Amino acid sequence: MTELIPAPRSAVAGSGEVRLTRHSRLCSDTGTENVGQWLGAALRQATGLPLREGHEPADAEGGIRLRLGPGLGREEYRLVSDGNGVLIEGGSAAGVFWGAQTLRQLLGPEAYRRAPLDRDRAWTVPYLTIEDAPRLRWRGLMLDVARHFMSKEGVLRYLDLMAAHKLNVFHFHLTDDQGWRIEIKRHPRLTGTGSWRARTKTGHRASPLWEDKPHGGYYTQDDIREIVAYAAERHITVVPEIDVPGHSQAAIAAYPELGNTDVIDTTALSVWDTWGINPNVLAPTDSTLRFYEGVFEEVLGLFPSEFVHVGGDECPKDQWRRSGTAQARIRELGLVDEDGLQSWFIGHFDTWLAERGRRLIGWDEILEGGQAEGAAVSSWRGYAGGIAAARAGHDVVMCPEQQVYLDHRQDPGPEEPVPIGWVRTLEDVYRFEPVPPELTPEEARHVLGTQANLWTEVMEDPARVDYQAFPRLVAFAEVAWSTLPPSAERDFAGFERRMAAHYRRLDALGVAYRPPTGPLPWQ
Ligand code: TNX
Numbered sequence: 001m002t003e004l005i006p007a008p009r010s011a012v013a014g015s016g017e018v019r020l021t022r023h024s025r026l027c028s029d030t031g032t033e034n035v036g037q038w039l040g041a042a043l044r045q046a047t048g049l050p051l052r053e054g055h056e057p058a059d060a061e062g063g064i065r066l067r068l069g070p071g072l073g074r075e076e077y078r079l080v081s082d083g084n085g086v087l088i089e090g091g092s093a094a095g096v097f098w099g100a101q102t103l104r105q106l107l108g109p110e111a112y113r114r115a116p117l118d119r120d121r122a123w124t125v126p127y128l129t130i131e132d133a134p135r136l137r138w139r140g141l142m143l144d145v146a147r148h149f150m151s152k153e154g155v156l157r158y159l160d161l162m163a164a165h166k167l168n169v170f171h172f173h174l175t176d177d178q179g180w181r182i183e184i185k186r187h188p189r190l191t192g193t194g195s196w197r198a199r200t201k202t203g204h205r206a207s208p209l210w211e212d213k214p215h216g217g218y219y220t221q222d223d224i225r226e227i228v229a230y231a232a233e234r235h236i237t238v239v240p241e242i243d244v245p246g247h248s249q250a251a252i253a254a255y256p257e258l259g260n261t262d263v264i265d266t267t268a269l270s271v272w273d274t275w276g277i278n279p280n281v282l283a284p285t286d287s288t289l290r291f292y293e294g295v296f297e298e299v300l301g302l303f304p305s306e307f308v309h310v311g312g313d314e315c316p317k318d319q320w321r322r323s324g325t326a327q328a329r330i331r332e333l334g335l336v337d338e339d340g341l342q343s344w345f346i347g348h349f350d351t352w353l354a355e356r357g358r359r360l361i362g363w364d365e366i367l368e369g370g371q372a373e374g375a376a377v378s379s380w381r382g383y384a385g386g387i388a389a390a391r392a393g394h395d396v397v398m399c400p401e402q403q404v405y406l407d408h409r410q411d412p413g414p415e416e417p418v419p420i421g422w423v424r425t426l427e428d429v430y431r432f433e434p435v436p437p438e439l440t441p442e443e444a445r446h447v448l449g450t451q452a453n454l455w456t457e458v459m460e461d462p463a464r465v466d467y468q469a470f471p472r473l474v475a476f477a478e479v480a481w482s483t484l485p486p487s488a489e490r491d492f493a494g495f496e497r498r499m500a501a502h503y504r505r506l507d508a509l510g511v512a513y514r515p516p517t518g519p520l521p522w523q
Contacts, residue, residue: 002126003501004105005474006166006481014127018081020047020107021123024063025054032066032096038233039064039100043107047123048116064088064103066096075168076133079103081125094235095133098166102130109504112164136434138397138449139480140169140239141473143465146176146250147275148456149195149217150465156230157462161469161511163234165477170231171309171378171451173241174219177249177272177280181218182240186294191218193254197271202460215460216271224302239361240303243311244292245282245345252280258288260319260326275457277314284320284329284341289348296349300356307376310349312362315342339369347372361397364389376448380405383436390439390446398450403432404476406468407455415520417467421458430475430495431487452476463512467521470513474502 002011026043028036040051054063062085069078069089077090077099086103090096104111106125141162143150150158159170174182180194196216201209219227231238249272252259259266260283272278282288299308317338320326330341342365350360350372361376364385371377376395379386386396401408408421434450452473459465475495484490499516506513512521 002106002128003498004102004130005495005498005502006478007484007498008102008130008132009483010132011128011130014082014129016083016127017124018062018086018127019122019124020049020051020063022049024049024051024085026051026063027054027065029065029067031068032090032093034233035093035096035100036066038097039066039103042104043111046111046113046116047107047121049123066090066100068092068096073133075137077102077130079128079130079132081106081127081129083127086125094168097163097235098132098134099130101164101166102132104164105505109501109508112505112508134166134481135483136447136449136480138169138451139167139477140171140397140399140449140451141167142171142173142241142399142451142453144173144176144454144456145181146173146179146456148215148460149179149181150456150462151217152219152223152227154462154465155227158465159227159231159234159236161473161509162236164505164509165474166481167473167477168236169449169451170236170238171241171453172227172238173243173455175241175243175250175311176247177278178275179216179218179271180250180254182224182242182299183218183220184295184298185221186298187255187291189254190251190295194250194271197273199273200460201274201457221298221302228303237305238303239305239307239309240299241309241311242292242295242299243313244349245284245288245342246313246315247278247311248282249278249280252282255291258282258291260323262325263319263323277316279316279318281315281319282345283323284326284345289345292349293352296352300358305358307359307361308353309361309378310346312342312346312366313364313380315365317342337369341369342366343369343372346375350375361395378451380453386447387436387438390436390443393446395446395448397448398434398436399453400432401453403428404450404452405455406452406472406476407458410468410472410514417520424472426472426475427492429472430479430492431490432476432479433487434479437486450476450480463521466512467514470506470511471499471503471516474499474506 026040064086066088072091074092075095077095079099080087088099110117180190184190195218199212200215228238253269253271256266320338346366353360364377364379377389378397382400386398389396408424409416412423435447
């Protein structure tokens, strides 16, 4: 009937249809005005209909009415299309917004266009009643803008794509060995030096592996404010990630004193121009902590999110093993080994963030050497880290690389352009179970939700990002939002049938997805 993705909890068809015309109004009751503005703008640009704002409920007759509905959960909504028009009620503006996204799907693929197709086209919504609410409250996408920079406009477009799929957490991976992408006023060389690399490695099989052209870019603080506000209008929370103490070569290239200066000549380092796990990590000194407190202070001023991601992944301990300064620190703090030093580093920021009313989240390596008190974990190396953390009473976001790493190849065929990674097919993603069944209901309450991760080593432009993300992100969105049967019993064939309609929506949105059949974009 309606081929909705993600599938709603329930949809009951009626007979008949609401027809939107030049006389139809859009009426937003108190508390839903911002959603009304968003929906009006989206539908006007696609349909060319004026959809004048109405203020009296009667104005919405035959048109669209938005209102808050008592008794509904925060993100829950009810959409009723009948002889009175379309009514969307939500437990909060967020619920109404997700209902508005459903309405866009009901209007047909052209409702996603940026310019009207044909002013005389009939815009209809079948009579029906939809009751819907998300299964999980953290439905995330992580985008790595460090390995390859994405323009601000590209990021805003991804926020729109997330919203269309009812995803609500944007994990913004802003720093890594290969680039520092956020302006920090008190440390200008982080972007001055750290945002560009002299040459770059491309992921495209047809390209030479090395390109001597420089690669880089960064977001000014004004850009960041714009991104955060744009996300908020779409009921998406932006969680910033500043990676410590590993994945920090770009920062050390900018400020050599941040590195282990008694082990290597850090003044000789430049922003890294290859991929992998980098040995050049931060020195565990007070001055490094003070430097990063300054960074996080500016970050907190820009991002209102409860959670702040501090990375914590892939921090090789070799330099700490050889550094007299690091060894002295281990003795002074009474630690057992270098893993303890990593915990001490993360623990410092856990307390520091808690004192400022925020919460720390880190990759599952932060479990090694003892986990900081209030810290939450992004479980990426499979399920074990997430299960252990949930059992110990820590909150968890499940993002195991075996199923939701969208940089991994999606087909074993030789024509696949991505030269690295294991095969994670659309069906693998669709059968992903974000809440490990071995957890008791009590433990499972610590699973905040799930996210798909897009690392961009092999994605040098936005079209490559689209290709890796879609269609798998669509399957992921359904897993995160909809209450599906256990993995093995999921109706993948049914999902594929609904996808046939969804590809038309992605076409209208201009998404360069991997086509299910036919030639690939670069063949
Ligand atoms: C591991 S996932 C990483 C990233 C890479 C990714 C490639 C994680 C916390 N670290 O730095 O980009 O693998 O798949």
